[in-house]
Amino acid sequence: MSSKVSFELKATDGxxxxxVINTPRGDICTPAFMPVGTAATVKxxxxxxxxxxxxxxxLGNTYHLMLRPTAERIDRLxxxxKFMNWERPILTDSGGFQVMSLAGLRKLTEEGVTFKSHIDGSKHALTPERSMEIQRLLGSDIVMCFDECPALPADRARxxxxxxxxxxxxKRSKDAFGDxxxxxxxxxxxxxxxxxxxxxxxxxxxxxxxDGYAVGGLAVGEGQEAMFDCLDYAPGYxxxxxxxxxxxxxxPDDIVGAVKRGIDMMDCVLPSRSGRTGQVFTRHGVVNIKNARHSDDPRPLDEACNCPACTNYSRAYLHHVFRSNEMISGMLLTWHNLHYFQEIMDGMRTAIAAGSFAAWEADFHAGRASGDIEPV
Structure with a gap:
């Protein structure tokens, strides 16, 4: 185990x-997908x-945790x-994006942002210094600078x-972060x-x-083509x-395209949020489990997948529990989606190390384009 955080580049392909990112709490193999545990839980x-x-x-979320249960309470506990029973590395975002997207009546100054909580309307302030303090109280391994993220499209001057x-x-975040x-x-x-x-x-x-660098301000409404155009040059800077x-x-195709362009880490709520709404990602594209076509189907979601949803349950059962609003539906479909995303990351790591990323990528896109299995 490393006593500091360091990055070791093992192989490149294009x-x-x-x-691998070495941290005192364990190694992070890259490219890495980080499930989002917004409020100290991956839903x-x-x-x-x-x-x-x-x-x-x-990934944990500074904005949500500072409002509830508060960083001070988590620190005391x-x-x-320890609070969420996850002993491996945690990255916390700075809160800037959520202030942009969720908070009511926000006011932006050179000092920072004041805003009203989306939960109860209470007033709060976030500055680079306060964001660093909250993330220190949380004890996260990777801390993000406090930034301002304008929604796209926006004019160049803005x-x-x-x-x-x-x-x-x-600069203020770095100074406040200290040693x-x-x-x-x-x-x-x-x-x-x-x-x-x-x-x-x-x-x-x-x-x-x-210690690391993020490409921020993308995936905020600009579309995949514009995002990829930016990633063709931005990581190289x-x-x-x-x-x-x-x-x-x-x-999934955003993630593969980003890794192809030099990205090492990503996070997204998509696999867990989609799992709760019945949208399932498979190697043959997206399956909507709520559709009636699955109601008599004894086959698994994906016969090549070894997650619990695919090894133990039929499409008919998953369709039934989703339509019945049973909790197990969100649990099984989220598990499957997270498993599939990690399978993609593992496949890319292996392919890059072997120098066969282009062939892997072609297979990935061909599989997803082939579409779901025929109905029974």
Whole structure:
């Protein structure tokens, strides 16, 4: 076990990379997908079940946890790892994105953001310093800088102004983070879909110096093509010897496209949220379990999958429990989705190490394009 956080690049294939992030709480194999444990839980999953899917690291959410149960309470109870019974690494986001997307009546100044809680309307303030304090109280292994993320589309002047504010906040985050052996601080590149602003942001972050670097401000409404266009150049502006994290992504083909372009880490609520709404990701595309075609189908969701939903239950049963609003439905479908996402990551790591990423990617897309099995 490492006493500090470090990154070791093991192999590359084109722009795709595989490596390992060493942390005191365990190694994170990259490319890595981080299930989202917003409020100190991956919804519908036990922590040991999340680990069984192959996850090395979880994401916790500063905004949600500061409001309920509060970072101070979690700290008194022994920190987030102990609180939620997850002893492996945890990354916490800074709260900036949720303030943009959830909070009511927010006010942005050079100092930070004041906002009203979406839960009870109470007033709160988040600054780079307060975000660092909350994440320290939570005890997360990877801490994210506090940044401002404008929703796209936005005009160039607004994106540039926002990016430069985020860079000033990045410096304040680094200063407030201080010296914390065993914990890492990641900077967040902004700049919308403007190559020169992305480069300016990357240069500012490198000058400050971080343990890893995120590509922020994507997957906020710009569409996959525009996101991939940005990822064709943005990761290349960041240091090769540090992990690169694409925040809030995504669907299976988004993830594969991002890794192809040099991304090492991703997170998304999609596998768990979709599982609760009956949407299932398989190697043959997306299955909607609520459809009547599954009601008499004795076959598994995916015969090649060895998750509990596929090895122990039929489509007919999964359809029935979903239509009956039974809790086990969200549990089994979420487990399957998380298992499938981790299977994709494992497949990519193996293919990159073997120098066969292009062939793996072609098989991946061909399988998903083939469509679901014929109805019975």
């Amino acid at each position: 722009a795709a990379r595989t490596g 519908a999953m036990m922590p040991e079940s999340v680990r069984a899917t192959g996850a090395d690291i979880l 022994g920190g987030l790892h 994106i540039a102004e926002s990016m430069r504010l985020s860079m000033r906040w990045a 914390r052996p065993g914990h890492a601080l990641f900077g967040i590149m902004q700049g919308g879909l403007e190559s020169d602003l992305r480069e300016e942001s990357a240069e500012a972050l490198k000058e400050i110096g971080f 960041l240091p090769e010897d540090k992990p690169r994290y694409l925040m809030g992504v995504g669907k």
